[in-house]
Amino acid sequence: xxxxxxxxxxxxxxxxxxxxxxxxxxxxxxxxxxxxxxxxxxxxxxxxxxxxxxxxxxxxxxxxxxxxxxxxxxxxxxxxxxxxxxxxxxxxxxxxxxxxxxxxxxxxxxxxxxxxxxxxxxxxxxxxxxxxxxxxxxxxxxxxxxxxxxxxxxxxxxxxxxxxxxxxxxxxxxxxxxxxxxxxxxxxxxxxxxxxxxxxxxxxxxxxxxxxxxxxxxxxxxxxxxxxxxxxxxxxxxx
Amino acid sequence: xxxxxxxxxxxxxxxxxxxxxxxxxxxxxxxxxxxxxxxxxxxxxxxxxxxxxxxxxxxxxxxxxxxxxxxxxxxxxxxxxxxxxxxxxxxxxxxxxxxxxxxxxxxxxxxxxxxxxxxxxxxxxxxxxxxxxxxxxxxxxxxxxxxxxxxxxxxxxxxxxxxxxxxxxxxxxxxxxxxxxxxxxxxxxxxxxxxxxxxxxxxxxxxxxxxxxxxxxxxxxxxxxxxxxxxxxxxxxxxxxxxxxxxxxxxxxxxxxxxxxxxxxxxxxxxxxxxxxxxxxxxxxxxxxxxxxxxxxxxxxxxxxx
Numbered sequence: 001x002x003x004x005x006x007x008x009x010x011x012x013x014x015x016x017x018x019x020x021x022x023x024x025x026x027x028x029x030x031x032x033x034x035x036x037x038x039x040x041x042x043x044x045x046x047x048x049x050x051x052x053x054x055x056x057x058x059x060x061x062x063x064x065x066x067x068x069x070x071x072x073x074x075x076x077x078x079x080x081x082x083x084x085x086x087x088x089x090x091x092x093x094x095x096x097x098x099x100x101x102x103x104x105x106x107x108x109x110x111x112x113x114x115x116x117x118x119x120x121x122x123x124x125x126x127x128x129x130x131x132x133x134x135x136x137x138x139x140x141x142x143x144x145x146x147x148x149x150x151x152x153x154x155x156x157x158x159x160x161x162x163x164x165x166x167x168x169x170x171x172x173x174x175x176x177x178x179x180x181x182x183x184x185x186x187x188x189x190x191x192x193x194x195x196x197x198x199x200x201x202x203x204x205x206x207x208x209x210x211x212x213x214x215x216x217x218x219x220x221x222x223x224x225x226x227x228x229x230x231x232x233x234x235x236x237x238x239x
Numbered sequence: 240x241x242x243x244x245x246x247x248x249x250x251x252x253x254x255x256x257x258x259x260x261x262x263x264x265x266x267x268x269x270x271x272x273x274x275x276x277x278x279x280x281x282x283x284x285x286x287x288x289x290x291x292x293x294x295x296x297x298x299x300x301x302x303x304x305x306x307x308x309x310x311x312x313x314x315x316x317x318x319x320x321x322x323x324x325x326x327x328x329x330x331x332x333x334x335x336x337x338x339x340x341x342x343x344x345x346x347x348x349x350x351x352x353x354x355x356x357x358x359x360x361x362x363x364x365x366x367x368x369x370x371x372x373x374x375x376x377x378x379x380x381x382x383x384x385x386x387x388x389x390x391x392x393x394x395x396x397x398x399x400x401x402x403x404x405x406x407x408x409x410x411x412x413x414x415x416x417x418x419x420x421x422x423x424x425x426x427x428x429x430x431x432x433x434x435x436x437x438x439x440x441x442x443x444x445x446x447x448x449x450x451x452x453x454x455x456x457x458x459x460x461x462x463x464x465x466x467x468x469x470x471x472x473x474x475x476x477x478x479x480x481x482x483x484x485x486x487x488x489x490x491x492x493x494x495x496x497x498x499x500x501x502x503x504x505x506x507x508x509x510x511x512x513x514x515x516x517x518x519x520x521x522x523x524x525x526x527x528x529x530x531x532x533x534x535x536x537x538x539x540x541x542x543x544x545x
Contacts (some may be wrong), residue, residue: 011333014369073331076454081329081385083296085346086318236296 004082004095008069012099022065023103027059027204030111046119047199048175052215053111054132054198055191058139059164062104066097066143067160070233072153077234096141107187108132114210119176123204127211133199134218135194139167141225142190167191193217245272246305247393247424248382250346253302255288262288264448265302275415275425277435280445281534286428287326287397289445292325293426294395304450306393317346322386326428327395332371336362340384340543349389356384359414361407376400383411393424400431412438418521437527451533460524463532464494467502469536470517480504490518 012018030053033040040049073096074077082092095201110124123126142163150159167190174195180188186192193214198208248270253262263285270276280286291297292304294309295318309316315504330339340353357363360380365373373381379402385393389520396415399407415425415438429435436456444459452459467482470489481501492507494529495501502521 007331007334007338007342010338011331014333063269076331077325077327077329078331080296081325081343083314084294084318084323084325084329086314086348087341087346088314142508 001087001091001095001098004087004092005098008096009099012065012069012103018065018068022060022068023107026060027032027107027111028210029056029060030107033158034111034115034118037115041119044176046115047200047202047205048127048172049119050112050115050122050173050202051175051195052168053115053197054108054135055167055195057104057107057111059160059167061107062100062136062159063139063146064156064168065104066100066140066166067102067146067150068084068153068156069096070144070147071150071156073114074147074234075152075237093144097143101136101140104136105132108192122202123185124201124208127208128198128201130215131194131197131211132177134215134222135191138190138218138221138225141222141229145225145228145232148229148234151237163190171195187214187217190221240434245274246270247274247307248276248426249303249305249308250289250293251303253289253292253304254300255285255292255297256300258509262448263292266449266483267302267446268443268450268453270424272424273422274440275419275427275438277427277429277439277442278445279428279432279435279442279530281447281530284445284447285448290395290397290426290428299519307475321393321395322388322389322391323346323395324382324386324397324399326371328382330370330378330381333369333373335367335369335471336381337366338371340388342351343385344388347385347388347391347510350392351389359387359410360384361410376404376407379403380407380411383414385413387418390418390421390423392422393497394418396425396427396429398429400429400434432526432530442526444530446533452529456526459529460526461496463528464496465521465522465523467493467495467498467521468517469505469519471514471518475514477508477514479514480508 012083033049033053037046079092083089087095118123146159146163150156169190170186170189174186174192179196187196193216197211197214197218200211246269250266250268253263253266254261266289278286278290290299292299293306295306295314306317307320311317321439334342336357337353338537342358344351344353353366354363357366360383362377362380362384365377370378370381374401383396383399385539386396397413403411412434419425427435427439441453441455442459443450448463450503469482469491471479471491473489479491480502481495482493483493493501493505498521508514
């Protein structure tokens with residue numbers, strides 16, 4: 001897996017398009033949120049900003065980059081090439097997505113670290129990490145499913161939009177309005193429970209056991225995404 | 240099933256369907272250790288599907304495929320023993336040539352030197368160039384380099400010389416000869432029939448999903464007649480002992496399964512009658528002729544190795 005991951009990391013940093021649209025842009029958006037934090041905290045809370053930052057990076061740096069990467073590698077027949085070796089399918093997918101996930105995690109750590117430096121530490125760091133990781137696992141699984149519907153890296157710009165915008169929109173909606181009304185709907189939407197979990201762990205005031213229950217809908221989305229990925233993912237371009 | 244102890248590849252009644260389309264029908268063949276086996280076919284004959292099934296890239300609808308006695312889809316069991324040169328590039332444009340060989344080499348389960356492998360295809364000077372900047376021919380050479388990394392026991396060459404200049408072709412075939420000298424088994428598909436004719440030990444000719452011919456070049460070509468062509472001057476009166484007059488009235492064509500004997504009869508006749516044979520040529524049957532014949536041939540499909 002590591003040779004694949006290393007080559008993938010090199011490719012990410014050599015491709016200017018990927019670097020700018022999927023790595024630099026989320027950082028720029030994050031910087032804007034942190035710079036205008038007082039306005040956004042007035043709108044929701046510090047936890048709301050943290051959730052939006054997580055899902056901005058999750059949607060662009062992780063989800064969109066992963067879909068683009070998998071579509072590009074399939075179109076180039078690079079996936080088929082890798083399958084000509086001793087590497088198993090799980091190893092190939094892990095190797096291809098590990099650098100994307102790693103870069104996204106580093107971005108989240110840097111961005112939330114900067115945010116914490118100017119607004120104060122999160123109330124429950126350990127549970128916040130669990131929330132971020134579970135959200136990223138969900139986004140990665142959804143990326144594999146979406147890659148099955150994406151024929152080329154150009155198409156990825158379109159096929160990733162619905163889910164990217166939905167998750168950021170849900171994070172904004174849930175982050176600002178909370179889950180006191182329309183609770184079930186908000187928690188079942190992709191990113192809804194994760195947003196609530198991040199808001200709770202950043203702001204504090206909610207018992208950890210209650211927040212942990214929010215992992216249920218997140219894991220359900222992971223299962224749905226994995227099932228979809230198993231059905232939809234293709235290793236070679238359609239002929 | 241027959242004893243297949245020396246069979247590197249053993250395909251038995253392979254069928255591959257895509258929906259209602261039956262791409263490969265009851266295909267059976269074996270490739271013995273050390274052989275160079277050419278899988279040829281008309282467009283859409285099903286050779287790519289068959290080859291991909293043997294490589295482990297495609298699921299079969301029915302039948303069995305064994306490579307080294309194992310299922311080819313079992314990568315851990317067989318891939319370290321085989322190298323695959325794909326029909327299309329399959330490299331990432333942003334990796335360099337050396338990085339590409341190193342990556343595929345490390346995943347191949349074999350050990351070798353990147354420099355040595357690149358030297359085989361004269362790509363040392365391009366080692367630090369990104370794959371996206373290579374020409375089509377250079378990409379084919381890179382593909383070949385990754386396939387032969389670590390000198391695998393079995394090598395699949397899918398259209399290996401397409402896009403290569405003559406020097407590169409010669410270098411590639413020289414490398415193949417060296418690999419065969421080390422005992423490697425080669426499975427080749429190509430549209431260059433002269434290459435198959437020159438290098439293959441045995442050839443399987445596919446048409447509409449199954450074999451129409453299989454055998455050595457001489458076994459395949461002996462089924463069709465060779466041709467003797469000559470012309471006579473308009474003033475020549477004796478009638479030649481062989482050949483039929485072509486439409487222009489001067490050129491004669493004789494199709495024969497006994498090229499040497501019939502040619503001698505013709506030359507003896509010409510000497511006896513003091514006749515000059517103009518534009519005389521005697522051409523043995525070529526693989527091209529066999530290839531052309533299978534499309535019009537109503538003969539049933541062969542199943543020669545079972």
